[in-house]
Amino acid sequence: MTARTLRVAIMTDETGWHTSRLKRALRARGAQGRCVDLADCRIDTTWAAHGLVIPGYGRGLPDAVIVRGVAGGSFEQVTVRLGILHALRELGVPVYNDARAIERSVDKSMTTFLLHRAGIATPPAWAGESLPHARRVVMREAAAGREVVLKPLFGSQGKGLVRLGGSGENGCAALPSLRDYGGLAYLQRFVPPTRTPGFDWRVLVVGGKAVTAMRRVSEHWVHNVAQGGRCEAQPLTPELAQLAERASAALGLDYAGIDVVPCDDPERGAQVIEVNGVAAWRGLQSVTSFDIAGCIVDDLLTRRLARAQAGAPREAVA
Template identity: 45%
Template structure:
């Protein structure tokens, strides 16, 4: 069988090194590849060409990142993943799951429709409509959070306590994503890491500001979760079709749990720093279970 695995990333870093080592221990070669250099072709074989895999398809694809770009570039990059999947190459996560998690709008809608507790959310391209929604929410005593429809690590996320701050807001890509703020002070939330059909670890993130992202200075600490948030995280991963996921939860001042965001390409360096299990080993074990039998 083929023993070469494609790790899709433009910046391997710590995660790439850990994945490469874990694969090597099982006799697989990790090849870092960028979707930016891939192509589809209907008159030659293989029909999908990824950098480093010009002559044959990889045994599997582990997606660690998808570079941004124009709409056409993003569609091509996702098409490359969909084509690999259609040709029988195992992908981790599957491309549809990645699409659903990257797009905060459809993820919020699907989770809400499944009665998963998520903060009320509005997505619109109309400025007047966005300001009217904000005025109504603020008048009812609710703060709002605005986010890019696509984004991570807290980039472009803002909190609004009054209409003046929203009136100055420039929509990300021409779209307003508004969500009711349900945070607490001092700020904290929970990253719950799902692999397969179980939660393997969780951490509490305490922020130096209202955003708790590790990339913004958030402090991580290991935590054992009760049954309710564990089941919430598992349900979220199931609804969005994820083999592995980073589910962000928050507990409000009244003790209610909320799903804030879902990441289908989650980092785990911060989590690994505070938990005893080897997250990379568990990821690779689950990933390879779709390729070989242990």
């Protein structure tokens, strides 16, 4: 009897380079990948015993899920989309990364809290709805000769970042209205570059292990590739690997892109500035021969799916 082909749903609101790489890696391992938009999924307790409708899977469920994107929307829409991922996990379907981990990593304030709680070096940060308090933070930091960065709480790719405080030639903007930031100020202390041009590191962690890294170099203080940063190969040192692995573990991520910035402060050393739970890796793949999509798929199939299959039985897949 021929074994049934494993079916993996790739949750994404846009197909392209990343989804093509994942589907190819799945095919190479005898599995089938299908792109599904979470916005097209729904809860329907009349449809099947498990109560979910996942397009392309009839009345059944995929064997596993890889999350490549959760589209923005109203609070209610995003809640239900994440709820679908929560429900799949409750039904025993491995979700990579699952909704709990995505919620932790997409919210910069929770990321900061969890990194701080785990004792991981990360710049001091403040998050709150009070505009007067945010202004006091900026003034206090400026008085100490420091700057802070205002970031969208749910932002990515370096969009919407504003440096605040400072003086002289490099003086930066005062705190703007928080209307464009959802009425909330997330402020992170700016870490000055250690050289010109400045750079940071992106370290990819898969299955709890740092597997590859790169430097993102830019004349601008924002180093994201989407903002013009260039990718350079970077040896994965034991220090970088350990820091990234600890950051990923603190948020409970299956795979993660950990952004690390060098620091002149000998007491703090390198610091984690962001953790990406739906990490892109096209730039990283351009400077390494390491097969990133293949590594992600291998970890899903050999660790997460194998662990799920060894556990309690779940709803049968049609």
